[in-house]
Amino acid sequence: MNFKKFSFTVIISVLSALGAVMAYQHFYAPVDKITYIDNNIPIRRASMAMMNTSSSQPIDFRYAASASTPCVVHVMSTFKAEPVAMKGRQPQDLFGDDFFQFFHGPNPYQQRQPQMATGSGVIVSKDGYVVTNNHVVENATDVQVVLQNNKRYKAKIVGRDPDTDIALLKLDGDNFSPIQFANSDSVLVGEWVLAVGNPFNLASTVTAGIVSAKGRNLNMMGDGEDARSSTAIESFIQTDAAVNPGNSGGALVNTNGQLVGINTAIASPTGSYAGYSFAVPSNIVNKVIFDLKQFGTAQRGFLGVTIRTLDDETAKGLGMDRPEGVYVDGVNKGSAGELGGLKNKDVIVKINGHPVVSSPELQEQVANYRPGDNISVEYIRDGKVQTTKVQLKNKYNTVSAVDNSKDVLNQLGVSVTDLSNQEKAQLGVNNGVKVTDLKDGKLAQFTNIRKGFVITQIDDQPINNVEDFVNILKEKSGKVMVEGVYPNKQESYLYAFRM
Numbered sequence: 001m002n003f004k005k006f007s008f009t010v011i012i013s014v015l016s017a018l019g020a021v022m023a024y025q026h027f028y029a030p031v032d033k034i035t036y037i038d039n040n041i042p043i044r045r046a047s048m049a050m051m052n053t054s055s056s057q058p059i060d061f062r063y064a065a066s067a068s069t070p071c072v073v074h075v076m077s078t079f080k081a082e083p084v085a086m087k088g089r090q091p092q093d094l095f096g097d098d099f100f101q102f103f104h105g106p107n108p109y110q111q112r113q114p115q116m117a118t119g120s121g122v123i124v125s126k127d128g129y130v131v132t133n134n135h136v137v138e139n140a141t142d143v144q145v146v147l148q149n150n151k152r153y154k155a156k157i158v159g160r161d162p163d164t165d166i167a168l169l170k171l172d173g174d175n176f177s178p179i180q181f182a183n184s185d186s187v188l189v190g191e192w193v194l195a196v197g198n199p200f201n202l203a204s205t206v207t208a209g210i211v212s213a214k215g216r217n218l219n220m221m222g223d224g225e226d227a228r229s230s231t232a233i234e235s236f237i238q239t240d241a242a243v244n245p246g247n248s249g250g251a252l253v254n255t256n257g258q259l260v261g262i263n264t265a266i267a268s269p270t271g272s273y274a275g276y277s278f279a280v281p282s283n284i285v286n287k288v289i290f291d292l293k294q295f296g297t298a299q300r301g302f303l304g305v306t307i308r309t310l311d312d313e314t315a316k317g318l319g320m321d322r323p324e325g326v327y328v329d330g331v332n333k334g335s336a337g338e339l340g341g342l343k344n345k346d347v348i349v350k351i352n353g354h355p356v357v358s359s360p361e362l363q364e365q366v367a368n369y370r371p372g373d374n375i376s377v378e379y380i381r382d383g384k385v386q387t388t389k390v391q392l393k394n395k396y397n398t399v400s401a402v403d404n405s406k407d408v409l410n411q412l413g414v415s416v417t418d419l420s421n422q423e424k425a426q427l428g429v430n431n432g433v434k435v436t437d438l439k440d441g442k443l444a445q446f447t448n449i450r451k452g453f454v455i456t457q458i459d460d461q462p463i464n465n466v467e468d469f470v471n472i473l474k475e476k477s478g479k480v481m482v483e484g485v486y487p488n489k490q491e492s493y494l495y496a497f498r499m
Contacts, residue, residue, distance in 0.1 A: 197243070301393070
């Protein structure tokens with residue numbers, strides 16, 4: 001689909017905090033920016049017999065609706081008027097004034113009353129774990145969950161993963177109604193699906209559509225393939241089931257009522273449904289939620305390669321018949337990919353036997369594994385198909401699980417990479433790490449550091465690589481002074497913040 005042709009913009013389907021009246025008042029506000037468990041849960045493939053695919057039978061969604069609606073909840077989040085995490089990066093920077101008013105009411109920088117937003121969630125275990133979108137609860141001071149039977153619970157945020165826009169909540173109690181998970185890898189384009197959620201505060205709403213596409217990269221949680229080093233995982237299931245503000249965090253289910261995705265975003269010129277909605281695949285959700293429950297943070301394995309979807313021109317230059325696979329643009333020094341023997345100009349075609357024809361599909365498959373896991377990577381080099389075993393590393397370039405209490409990069413809201421020898425020569429430095437991405441965190445809150453900044457020293461200690469950067473900051477408390485340079489600028493810059 002050509003989004004430019006239709007002049008659509010992707011927005012996150014967060015919900016109006018002021019209810020249906022405010023939503024109606026701002027219904028046609030223009031949007032000009034991209035917006036956005038348990039391992040015991042059975043993963044089942046829907047049988048074709050239950051899909052009502054016979055041309056002689058009408059499609060019947062009654063079973064799927066009755067099975068899934070008790071598992072979907074209403075999530076209501078309360079925010080302070082001036083949340084600390086927003087300082088330095090005001091909401092207008094991402095969405096525009098009209099967008100913020102539409103979803104949260106009047107600008108909180110003009111009023112001091114607490115603001116509210118609503119969304120949806122899905123019960124994933126009998127003991128009260130609920131999955132929703134990160135953007136529904138991020139920066140919330142209080143989260144309330146209302147079940148289909150109108151029982152209300154105060155929810156605890158167990159963990160959040162901005163890279164997949166997934167969050168895990170916990171309700172006190174037992175004997176909840178969990179949803180069953182389907183294998184999202186087995187979902188087929190053209191398959192019937194239902195979206196279940198609470199659009200415009202209309203509880204337990206069910207809409208139907210088909211899977212329109214898989215592996216969609218909307219470039220909404222990072223710089224996508226332009227940066228290609230972003231940690232965001234975007235490989236959405238696209239559907240034409242109607243999804244509106246309030247559906248965020250709700251369920252996308254198959255005709256067996258099993259979860260195939262968590263509804264996250266819509267493509268629309270107005271902020272309301274216009275035929276395109278997107279869900280995080282259930283396999284990614286299942287893995288991320290288990291990580292959040294066990295570790296408090298997502299455990300993501302990295303190949304450590306720069307990639308892009310193979311195009312026709314590049315494929316012809318490599319002597320390939322068709323452009324299928326993921327082109328390796330670069331391999332980070334000391335990364336899992338380098339140790340596994342991957343090189344520039346390789347074309348990755350399978351991960352653990354699963355074909356990958358685009359960058360989002362490769363990211364989705366690798367995201368199913370943790371640091372220390374060994375995976376099989378099949379690739380084409382010089383026209384020959386080869387296979388290598390790769391032990392994935394974490395974002396700190398080690399094979400161990402990430403300790404949430406020491407997760408410095410999340411606290412700072414930053415992604416950094418080692419400098420190549422060529423970059424060092426161009427910048428005239430002997431050491432440093434480069435800032436490749438910035439999100440809500442201490443650096444965005446308290447400094448004006450921009451992407452591309454190269455950090456050479458912390459409190460006069462030289463930074464040689466990402467490991468140095470993390471280890472030094474782990475031991476810091478109080479005021480920290482960061483020194484570095486920007487490309488094409490001669491002077492050095494100093495930034496101060498507190499750990």
